[in-house]
Amino acid sequence: MINSKILSIVVLLLFGIVSVKSTDLSECFDSRSTWYEAVEHGNCGYGPLMGPTGPGHRFIAAAATSLYNGSASCGECFEIYGPSGTQQVVVVDQCPDPGWCDTDFPHLDLSPQAFEVVIGNSLGVAMTTVKKVACDYVQGNIKLLMKDADTTPSWFEFMVYNHRIGIDHIDIETVDGKVYPLLRRLYNYWTFNQGVATFPIVARVYSIYGERVDIYIQSPDGNKQYEGEGQFTDANAKIFEDTCSAPLSVDKEGWIYNNGLVKPGNHPNPNLGWTDWSNGITVNWNDSSTAGVDADSKSVASATLGHNTGIQIGTDLPLNWSGIFTALEFYVKSDSTFNDLIVEFGSKSKTTPVTSSWTHYSYSLDTDLGAPESLGKPAVLKFRNAGSSSPKIYLDKIRLTPVASSASA
Template sequence: MIFYNKDQLHIDIAASWMSNGILFLTFEILIWQIWSIEPNTLGLIHGSVDLGECFPSRSTWYEAIEHGNCGYGPLLGPTGPGNQFIAAAATVLYNGSYIVDQCPDPGWCDTSFPHLDLSPMSFDKVGGPDLGVVMTSAKKVSCDYVVGNIKLFMKDAATSTQWFEFMIFNHRTGLDHVIIQTADGIEINLPRTTYNYWSYNGDKGQVKFPIVAQVYDQYGSRVDVYVQAFTGAVTSLGQGQFPEPVTSFANDTCQSPFPVDSNGNVYQNGLVTPLNVKNPNLGWADWSYSATINWCEKTTSGATANSSCVVSATISPGGAIQIGTMLPVKWEGIFTGLEFYVRANQPFTGLAVGYGSSLVATPVTSSWTKFTYTMAQIGAPADIGKPAHLDFRNPTNSPFSLQIDGIKFTTN
């Protein structure tokens, strides 16, 4: 889980439903401190400076953690972070930044919602690899893992006075730009490559060594690195380390986002997605089968004043309006029961509501009728995320039609 660079991130992650106290861990070159904590609780961060506000994120894990995008080589090598607590990040996070690896998968990572693909070691501290995915909260802070001065590594290649590249590492805050000053006083602003090396391509002619690399961080601080020659695979030690940025350490109450609406809304003028993010992996989704459904029928007056449309469906024998969500939803202590409104043009008694085989027989009349069931009555498992699903099922031998509105899990 490391971000390097222009917006170096050191992230604090809180699993959205973890428990059993607080565990502090400090990791990598842009270290992310990870902890398991009670929902909606944030532990204090030690040894690092708060550089931003918390933002909601989602985390999975992957195994191919070596040799990412930033040129640091093996994680435990001389220019690597020195441990395996790393991550790949979604496009929305690494655009404008440099990180250890990228996660371009369009289903999870390449979306508008911040996503982190953690190493197994990191994910184990958040929730454990058996979970697959959890909602997390992330924050940008300075890198407190850094020991000693910044360093410069000349690329292990056929470098010369007309072409060379080097990587800057072991820096506390994100880098902004690098200027080299040659032995004859010429200053050259170097571009940064997508693989995290600062490159000179000969456009100013032959460079006279030794040179001074003037390295600036995103807060305007400068550290010089003296480079004696263009010889490849040589590490040069900088003249210092970037100071901690002038910023206050915020006592935030960061909240890990819930994968569904934390107020319990499932259907209100459409299936509800939390955080106003349109993403197939967040919020409630239609998993129905053997049913014809209009999820926003406007010709029928809704059950409440806030209703602009309702669910209108015809369900075949054995079919169901089936509502699910992709991510883990540990509801205990948050949701207490289920409520909804239902009606039909013709009354009938065949509707069954709930999870799995624990379905509650629910009579349907021609008027909007509100039903409220406890989580135990509807057979809700401890985790109502995938593969669990809420059913409005037709267990009879004949099709029936109905309208539903205001589906909601009640809260404490």
């Protein structure tokens, strides 16, 4: 009965949570972030961000379909690690964009303010690392808002907000002791339509850890706000056990070309990895007409270079290489001896002799090539012909040498 629940709440507050299942808030996972401007009145139903049921700040996110999970992520917070910084955001909306948000990949569309902190203002999309955390902005007890509609004892809906940790499920207990589980809608309201509820009732709100907070509702009247008897326990002790880091936008082993231009993992992101930025020439990135460097080489890259033309390779996203990579290494050969190949990846260049046999070169990113702080756009790797002839060159096993590989060499 309802009166007995008061004692239960007191015991709960004194002795902590009732754990039904364990969820690791500190787990890091790969994500991808874009940004959007229409941040008010998101699908989670919180209304204006600075309004009475909003989070009170603008560091928010719209979650992709898989992450939104039928509105289960509404009100949950995620800490996002990107190339420019780290920021906690709260989910207030569902991201609708096809191609970005309707896949299984955990995409987060950020407010401009959050995107600026995490990624900066020079990009439109970037890979990020994310972990779920307890919301640090939440103050006071959990709250509930009855839907502004013609609610009755036989049909009513409400939204629960201002919770530090995600909600697993809600049921209600009526004054006569009956308990009814509620359905969570895609728009983040909980619906009762299972007969006639005898008021007052108690909404029993369970966190993803199984902790319960009760909210007493006096009547089914719409647009009424109620405050819960407490707040979910803040799991700060778990949040910082695992320190995430921003993911590299390229292969962590440094591969630029290895049987094709390399993209890290299988992430469906056009900005990841390396892309053909050549201009004025056609590069065959899968040339199998000649043997590669070793048995693992199924194909090589090839192109005929006229005067001052070259193979150009780039990556869109920031790539701060210091402490991660030390050098550029590659194998090259030509259809004839050729002494005018210029390799550039920054303020300096290296003249590179080429013969008809595979030759390995390794150039320091710093001292040999004068590489900029970031190898991402607009930096570009060039293999340029400075001579007057038009040789056909072949490239294989192009790689940024990782620090560990340099140390063991």
